[in-house]
Amino acid sequence: MHKLSRLAINEEGFVFNPTTGDSFQVSETGLVILGKLRDGHSDEAIAQALAEKYEVSLEDAQRDVADFRASLKNLNLI
Amino acid sequence: MKPAYEKPVIKKLHNGLMNKFGYSPAYARKVRTDIDGVPVADLVEKFGSPLFVYSERILRQKYRQMHTAFSTRYPNVVFGWSYKTNYLNAICALMHQQGSIAEVVSGMEYEKARALGVPGENIIFNGPHKAQAALETAVREGAMINVDHLDEIYALERVAQKLGRQLHVGLRLNLDAGVYPQWSRFGFNLESGQALEAAKRMKYGGKLVLSGLHCHLGTFIMDAGAYARQVEKMVAFGCELEKAFGYSIEYLDIGGGFPSKSRLKGVYLPPEVALPAIDEYAEAIAQALTKALRPGDFPKLILESGRALVDEAGFLITTITATKRLPDGTRAYVADAGVNLLFTANWFKFNIEMDREVGGVNEQSVIYGPLCMNIDVVDESVLLPPLSCGMRLTVSPVGAYNHTQSLQFIEYRPASVLIGERGEVDLIREAEDLADITRRERMPKRFAQEEVG
Ligand SMILES: Cc1ncc(COP(=O)(O)O)c(C=O)c1O
Secondary structure, X not given: OHHHHOOEEOOOOEEEEOOOOEEEEEOHHHHHHHHHXXXXXXXXXXXXXXXXXXXXXXXXXXXXXXXXXXXXXXXXXX | OOOOOOOOOEEEEOOOOOOOOOOOOOOOOOEOOEEOOEEHHHHHHHHOOOEEEEEHHHHHHHHHHHHHHHHXXXXXXXXXXXXXXXXXXXXXXXXXXXXXXXXXXXXXXXHHHHHOOOOHHHEEEOOOOOOHHHHHHHHHOOOEEEEOOHHHHHHHHHHHHHHOOOEEEEEEEEOOOOOOOOOOOOOEEOOOOHHHHHHHHHHHHOOEEEEEEEOOOOOOOOOHHHHHHHHHHHHHHHHHXXXXXXXXXXXXXXXXXXXXXXXXXXXXXXXXXXXXXXXXXXXXXXXXXXXXXXXXXXXXXXXOOOHHHHHHHEEEEXXXXXXXXXXXXXXXXXXXXXXXXXXXXXXXXXXXXXOOOOOOOOEEEXXXXXXXXXXXXXXXXXXXXXXXXXXXXXXXXXXXXXXXXXXXXXXXXXXXXXXXXXXXXXXXXXXXXXXXXXXXXXXXXXXXXXXXX
16 A cells, blocks of 8 residues: 555645656546545445445445556556 | 535546647547437437437438539439448438439349339449349349449340340449559459450340440549549540440449548548548539530439438447456446447447536547457547446447448347437337347257247
């Protein structure tokens, strides 16, 4: 998880990886997930938080969190 | 109320790839909620997904536009609807209602035209394979036959012999008009003298009278000048035939090939910019005719346009049935329509529109079809925001060659509807079911299963 903690993230969803110099744009919900992952929450807990906060079913939220995690992995951010 | 949800997306930013067009491709959206005023959702609810949808309004408008372009520039124009482009009965009937005769390339298509009530004399019979029986029927019924090869000359002479009369026929030519690859496998080559030899052979046989010339350069011809060169060569050859054999050429059939507003893969300019307007083709052809023909001589000009008339009138609605993330990170979707229904996906990049606004950043995505086959890709790279299952996409233009070449393979073929000019929706072909797949099959007795239970 320490890769994540090195990222610079601003509120507009701009993400900078100082190790590689890459920058990223993350959507609002992506930003929420990123924040919670950094704080060490489980995927399950994050999905639940999304379902509570937004107009989305728990099942869809679970699927999206898993998918988002795959993107992060792919971008070499976790 | 909770705030609206948008799927989480993270996207790498590329320096130096700022767009030149003043809007952000990351948020550009293509949304279509209706076709000719009929909601996509209603169409699918009533007729299922996938669904072929044709617009009568666009079909008639395209026909009128093209007909006007040619008939205002040349006094003797006939349109022959190219059946293979789309031979759904309703589409053919509409074309005939507009004044088109039929252009067919097989015994099957010939029978289809006849079954629709088209008299033989209003059928142009082209193609490399005309079975003897089909040829004989076509001759008896007075069809215009364009001869493809020497063996067909022999076959027609046999028919003439049998009927005890001379037959009027046309000759299909292939020639160099600057379009490559040249479709030299059809008809007789002009430049090498093969076509002249064929005419000589006809004259010598005494049973066939050459009265028309036909040439179809290819499909999606993007250069209007090619038609001018084609017409010039055809007229010159007609004069040569007149002089050498006393034949009088009554029609020049210049085929089809005019492009639709469709995007060829590898062509990055949008079709509105890359393609000449139909008036430019008409102008080039009419000018070449006027220049080459003797004053006052107006042989019939036949056009066999297919795709330019029907392509943009056809849409395919499909539903997203699964979303995937590929190992390389690419976003992928499974749609319920694939290359089984979109044969032309090989060559054209379709316009793909969503049925609603979706939040989120666009990603390069792949759309797969439903077939359990690696080749089943509708679009290997399309910018889309995150889509969810159940969303509908409208794919266009797909009116040309997709329905006729759709496969009865793995999936049933779906329904086709026609939206009328007053918004009425008619089912023009029902969705298939198992009976359509198995109706012609016969089970050897020794495999017959005993009924269980
Ligand atoms: C003889 C002939 N005429 C007409 C057409 C229709 O062509 P298009 O759809 O390009 O207008 C074709 C198509 O290949 C053809 O082979």
